[in-house]
Amino acid sequence: MEWDELFASRAMRMKASEIRELLKLLERPDIISFAGGIPDAALFPKQAVADAYSDVLTGPQSSAALQYSISEGYVPLRDWIVRDMAKIGIVCTADNVLITSGSQQALDYLGKLLLSPRDTALVTWPTYLGALGAFNAYEPNYDRLTPLSNRPAEAYNEQAEQAGGAVKFAYCVPEFNNPTGETMPRAEREWLLDLAESLDIAIIEDAAYQALRYEGEAVPPILALDLARHGGDIESTRTLYCGSFSKTLAPGLRVGWIVGAQTVIRKLVLAKQAADLHSSTINQMVITKVAETVFEEQVSKVRATYSHRRTRLLDALGQYMPPGVQWTKPQGGMFVWVTLPEGMDGAALLKRSLETAKVAFVPGKAFHADGSGANTMRLSFSCASDAMIEEGIAKLGQLIADELAA
């Protein structure tokens, strides 16, 4: 079989990410890993989840829980999301909500709906590499989104046209960005809405970390600002908000959602119906029960734990990093982004680190659509104990200092 000749051109974009290999390091007891961008399993609301599965399977919904269900998603879950969204200024109805299998699937379906080959997606440098992975299957080009830049709208259009397509959307993670941990200030969000209006494109707001704020004042989601520009009429908005229970409750159930104008949601429902019929019925029911009972308590617990770890990591970086190394000071999320001195290569540093210091992190290049960012790295603190942080950052700081001295 000559499989290569049978594969579609988009298959050439399906490439193994080195990140995957890195995540395996988490299992090596001799490595202190800041690589994995995953929640701490010790925080999962196991009892509430176990109770919910038991309740669902012994209650009147037990048959429905195991049966096929509608592609839009479980109505009480969509109702819960509507109430949750209202708390952050997003007023919508259940018809504006599609349940997805994690917010990763939201990115896949949005790429599928919006991108023809050679169209352009606007992303920040760096951005979530899983978004690049999801979009890559639809063969777009990427152009750089630089918040508050003066680059005129025509320049984006011209570049997209030269690339053989049109600008279709701007993608961003405005809250506690993966990988930088940074929050887009309100002015940048308004700038992005202005740009999207000029270009008449969609905005994909990846809000996977929305609930994980540890300090500072909340900034309205882009969709909330978009709604405010349209007198609260969600049907006139251009922002597609992607949410997730993976960072607050548990990722293993694979439940996320998209909120947006019905024109788009209706198309996405059809896409989902064709692609996997619906997300797990029982898991949607269980997430609903867990959200209805312990969501606030659970989010408080997660916030307190991660907030402590973030502070410890920032303190350790201040204590152990040599001059010339810079890092972000996130107000939430799971990540700190480190910029190494110009010319130092994150990938090469990791290689040496795994041999000597035995500390793992993710080199920043993979998060850059143009392959730049060699002198950057992502540190995740979500699973890091005080002892790991103390020992790991001391060793990493020493390694970088040694490199600089060499």
Add this chain to the structure above:
Amino acid sequence: MEWDELFASRAMRMKASEIRELLKLLERPDIISFAGGIPDAALFPKQAVADAYSDVLTGPQSSAALQYSISEGYVPLRDWIVRDMAKIGIVCTADNVLITSGSQQALDYLGKLLLSPRDTALVTWPTYLGALGAFNAYEPNYDRLTPLSNRPAEAYNEQAEQAGGAVKFAYCVPEFNNPTGETMPRAEREWLLDLAESLDIAIIEDAAYQALRYEGEAVPPILALDLARHGGDIESTRTLYCGSFSKTLAPGLRVGWIVGAQTVIRKLVLAKQAADLHSSTINQMVITKVAETVFEEQVSKVRATYSHRRTRLLDALGQYMPPGVQWTKPQGGMFVWVTLPEGMDGAALLKRSLETAKVAFVPGKAFHADGSGANTMRLSFSCASDAMIEEGIAKLGQLIADELAA
């Protein structure tokens, strides 16, 4: 927002199926429905599923169950599938297996991997409409697969070339086809392998109903015959076998699988990683436990129940259908396919039936890639009680007789 201008061309293929509306009829107590192609919820192994969730969430895997996991799927589940496949002549390893969110997702990913716009997919007339839905997103053309026909391979290639692409795969449901209920005899399977070899294309074997045989001798799966042609070397095969737990255990957990050459599985793992990371971890663990404990017993129960219903439906058709109406005599599965007298329209009949006889079925046109088959219909017996069958088929037979007399 001018959303239509932002949608990719493939979005134009995302259309609501009238089937969806039909399935809602299941909830109307005044309608006797043979429309839904879903398993009978009364047969779900609820206790085993409840026990499995409880075991997983109180055992040593409780943290892993709620955490992210690998895109390939849970290893013990893949190991169970390897053992299960061996029983039907498919010898493979866990590296040949990808877990998907139902076999519908397998079809989506295979379309994504193999189809460029204007490529050709070979399908039977009629075929599973969900497969057409999944493939449509990748904008293929369809050409007709007529088992045992003498049409030369070059003719398929020529037609594909004229359509602007290449033939990429042949798709079929060889066991108890949805919608016809028919089984492909061994000679047709060998013919298909010959054709696929001549064209050097893949075969997608949709085996969703594989376990549901009620009588007659089992025919080896196409992948088993393909393996036999290559001395058991799965890496040399061209068949991608799509399995599902939806018809044996329960669809609400969304667990299916693909078995094939590693060259393809590795690409599909990347596609899945980019599209939804992985299927629900806890559901994979639960399905493993349920499969390990009650699979045979469960399959026996399902077979006995559906077998009885099939026999009753066939008897009722024989008793009540007027001359000129023909139907298949399935050896398994969930469906009987009815051919009405030439010129009678299934969709028009359904409209009248819902007004007068109050009996629902699925008109056959939707299962035809070319929109033919107006005088056909699909009857599902999986959820039909003896009383429903007796009353429903009597009324339907009378309605058809009245139409013929008019």
